[in-house]
Amino acid sequence: MxxxxxxxxxxxxxxxxxxxxxxVMRYGDQDxxxxxxxxxAGERVRDHVPDVSDAPIVGSFGEAHAAADGDVxxxxxxxxxxxxxxxxxxxxDVEAAIEAGCDVVSGLHYFLNEDEELAALAAEHGVDLxxxxxxxxxxxxxxxxxxxxxxxxxxxxxxxCSVGKMTASLEIVAAAxxxxxxxxxxxxxxxxxxxxxxGNPIDRVVSDFTAGAVEDMLVEVGDDYDLLVVEGQGSIVHxxxxxxxxxxxxxxxxxxxxxxxxxxxxxxxxxxxFALPSLPEYVDxxxxxxxxxxxxxxxxxxxxxxxxxxxxxxxDAVDAFGDAVGAPAAxxxxxxxxxxxxxxxxxxxxxxxxxx
Amino acid sequence: MxxxxxxxxxxxxxxxxxxxxxxVMRYGDQDxxxxxxxxxAGERVRDHVPDVSDAPIVGSFGEAHAAADGDVxxxxxxxxxxxxxxxxxxxxDVEAAIEAGCDVVSGLHYFLNEDEELAALAAEHGVDLxxxxxxxxxxxxxxxxxxxxxxxxxxxxxxxCSVGKMTASLEIVAAAxxxxxxxxxxxxxxxxxxxxxxGNPIDRVVSDFTAGAVEDMLVEVGDDYDLLVVEGQGSIVHxxxxxxxxxxxxxxxxxxxxxxxxxxxxxxxxxxxFALPSLPEYVDxxxxxxxxxxxxxxxxxxxxxxxxxxxxxxxDAVDAFGDAVGAPAAxxxxxxxxxxxxxxxxxxxxxxxxxx
Numbered sequence: 001m002x003x004x005x006x007x008x009x010x011x012x013x014x015x016x017x018x019x020x021x022x023x024v025m026r027y028g029d030q031d032x033x034x035x036x037x038x039x040x041a042g043e044r045v046r047d048h049v050p051d052v053s054d055a056p057i058v059g060s061f062g063e064a065h066a067a068a069d070g071d072v073x074x075x076x077x078x079x080x081x082x083x084x085x086x087x088x089x090x091x092x093d094v095e096a097a098i099e100a101g102c103d104v105v106s107g108l109h110y111f112l113n114e115d116e117e118l119a120a121l122a123a124e125h126g127v128d129l130x131x132x133x134x135x136x137x138x139x140x141x142x143x144x145x146x147x148x149x150x151x152x153x154x155x156x157x158x159x160x161c162s163v164g165k166m167t168a169s170l171e172i173v174a175a176a177x178x179x180x181x182x183x184x185x186x187x188x189x190x191x192x193x194x195x196x197x198x199g200n201p202i203d204r205v206v207s208d209f210t211a212g213a214v215e216d217m218l219v220e221v222g223d224d225y226d227l228l229v230v231e232g233q234g235s236i237v238h239x240x241x242x243x244x245x246x247x248x249x250x251x252x253x254x255x256x257x258x259x260x261x262x263x264x265x266x267x268x269x270x271x272x273x274f275a276l277p278s279l280p281e282y283v284d285x286x287x288x289x290x291x292x293x294x295x296x297x298x299x300x301x302x303x304x305x306x307x308x309x310x311x312x313x314x315x316d317a318v319d320a321f322g323d324a325v326g327a328p329a330a331x332x333x334x335x336x337x338x339x340x341x342x343x344x345x346x347x348x349x350x351x352x353x354x355x356x
Numbered sequence: 357m358x359x360x361x362x363x364x365x366x367x368x369x370x371x372x373x374x375x376x377x378x379x380v381m382r383y384g385d386q387d388x389x390x391x392x393x394x395x396x397a398g399e400r401v402r403d404h405v406p407d408v409s410d411a412p413i414v415g416s417f418g419e420a421h422a423a424a425d426g427d428v429x430x431x432x433x434x435x436x437x438x439x440x441x442x443x444x445x446x447x448x449d450v451e452a453a454i455e456a457g458c459d460v461v462s463g464l465h466y467f468l469n470e471d472e473e474l475a476a477l478a479a480e481h482g483v484d485l486x487x488x489x490x491x492x493x494x495x496x497x498x499x500x501x502x503x504x505x506x507x508x509x510x511x512x513x514x515x516x517c518s519v520g521k522m523t524a525s526l527e528i529v530a531a532a533x534x535x536x537x538x539x540x541x542x543x544x545x546x547x548x549x550x551x552x553x554x555g556n557p558i559d560r561v562v563s564d565f566t567a568g569a570v571e572d573m574l575v576e577v578g579d580d581y582d583l584l585v586v587e588g589q590g591s592i593v594h595x596x597x598x599x600x601x602x603x604x605x606x607x608x609x610x611x612x613x614x615x616x617x618x619x620x621x622x623x624x625x626x627x628x629x630f631a632l633p634s635l636p637e638y639v640d641x642x643x644x645x646x647x648x649x650x651x652x653x654x655x656x657x658x659x660x661x662x663x664x665x666x667x668x669x670x671x672d673a674v675d676a677f678g679d680a681v682g683a684p685a686a687x688x689x690x691x692x693x694x695x696x697x698x699x700x701x702x703x704x705x706x707x708x709x710x711x712x
């Protein structure tokens with residue numbers, strides 16, 4: 001999956017409900033030539049999102065292709081309806097992309113490769129349908145090989161789902177590179193995979209292979225970088241998703257952890273009867289669970305303050321969070337992740353370019 | 357899956373390398389009419405295994421069927437080669453069973469239902485091929501409903517794989533029933549499922565649904581019993597399998613934990629560079645990880661002393677284990693599980709028949 005010039009489908013949802021589209025635009029290396037949103041055709045990306053490259057918003061793939069002078073490698077599905085189904089109103093755009101020789105990349109639960117019409121059309125035109133939620137079929141159990149890679153490994157871990165672990169991971173990589181650290185992002189979820197262009201969707205892997213699927217990625221790239229930042233998932237105290245979290249923690253054999261939290265969150269999102277433990281309890285739980293496989297400390301904290309309007313209140317929340325976690329902290333979106341990289345570097349992680 | 361009279365296939369491996377066959381014979385409710393082992397044809401089960409019901413050992417399904425006067429519901433595959441493949445030398449027996457109107461039950465990685473010849477033959481004869489390693493396709497994420505079932509829930513948890521969690525769970529259920537506690541076993545692995553006749557193979561479930569697949573089982577039977585004993589898998593410190601362990605722990609929302617260990621084990625089996633933590637550390641880890649989802653203490657310990665020859669040495673090991681765990685302990689095979697049930701009852705678990 002290596003696409004330089006792409007079009008992103010975000011019909012009726014750009015930008016507010018197009019999380020995958022925005023993630024790719026903000027963090028991906030791809031050049032986004034156009035966004036498809038039939039409700040905003042004729043507008044521009046910059047009219048809505050100031051901090052990404054500008055591009056036209058158009059109503060159909062045909063218009064996008066024309067606007068890009070035909071210079072497009074792939075169509076990315078940048079939105080996901082509840083349930084992850086395929087919206088039939090997208091079919092004409094997907095077909096037009098295939099007929100124009102473009103790959104189609106999707107993170108939907110509905111696999112494009114299992115759609116007989118699309119699969120036949122793709123075969124006819126020699127393009128790939130990439131279902132990023134479908135795990136490789138050659139995954140197996142972990143062997144402990146993650147501990148042997150050259151790179152130092154940092155894993156983002158959360159107090160809950162949807163606290164910003166992917167964003168924190170990507171911002172940490174960006175801030176580390178700014179300092180000259182040869183860092184890379186290791187994706188574990190569908191949006192991260194679409195951004196990075198590779199990776200295993202850990203939540204879709206057979207539970208016996210959870211750690212193995214993480215190890216598979218670390219072994220693949222672990223000798224090419226000085227610092228790997230593994231995108232965490234869920235939370236170790238989540239009533240439904242803790243298995244995924246635990247598999248990533250042990251599979252990554254991380255050298256350091258970055259605890260991610262959303263300011264004001266007091267109970268598990270969607271499971272409100274489950275109160276969050278205190279922050280020091282999280283630190284103890286994650287460090288205690290990691291230790292028998294690989295000693296790892298919480299070296300920094302990432303606080304998501306998007307629900308806090310006032311900058312000063314947000315800054316105070318970040319300070320209090322850092323105190324509770326006992327490590328440097330920042331809001332990676334509001335402040336950038338430089339303060340988080342401080343904690344990583346202070347822990348001696350990040351390779352030869354860094355004085356311990 | 358409800359078979360009263362069965363034949364078990366264990367060619368060339370009975371009894372020493374036929375773990376599933378022995379598990380079904382020892383703990384299943386099924387009446388085993390014959391064992392297939394072409395190397396021991398003409399011998400009897402009792403010649404080799406004293407503590408299970410006797411049955412003839414024969415060389416082929418045809419002979420077994422004749423020996424049972426045709427009164428057979430199913431053929432169970434009671435052995436698994438390394439890798440879990442299907443041995444072609446078994447095909448004639450499987451075909452003969454199908455042609456005799458018997459279901460075939462298998463815990464192999466190789467799914468009988470994906471074998472076109474066997475699937476066609478089964479359809480022709482109106483019998484079921486039951487692949488117990490194939491999860492239900494309607495599983496989903498946990499909701500926290502395990503916390504609402506009427507039964508008290510005990511989960512066996514391990515210091516490692518292969519320490520006897522399934523056996524401990526089954527022996528606990530047997531000992532609890534002896535005391536008049538209405539107890540049931542909740543299987544999570546293929547042998548447990550073949551013994552119990554139902555269940556989800558948790559290690560084969562998509563990692564996002566690990567806890568949900570456990571919850572699914574508890575909700576199904578949780579109001580019909582006073583005590584459920586959930587078969588644990590792996591270990592929370594296992595470099596490869598901890599995700600499965602964590603999903604079962606949180607998915608079961610257990611009220612009490614039974615820590616299972618094998619005497620003398622000092623490192624993770626097959627991962628010898630990973631030393632086991634101390635027993636008190638295991639207690640802290642399991643209790644600490646359980647608490648945010650459901651408060652649960654280690655209420656008893658199960659020590660597997662099969663590698664200790666001397667009874668007195670074994671008894672001393674059990675005593676020392678109980679002291680380290682801080683709870684009543686027993687070797688459920690050597691001593692029976694009554695001492696373990698003591699711990700469960702002392703913790704107030706097991707329903708109205710028990711004085712707290």
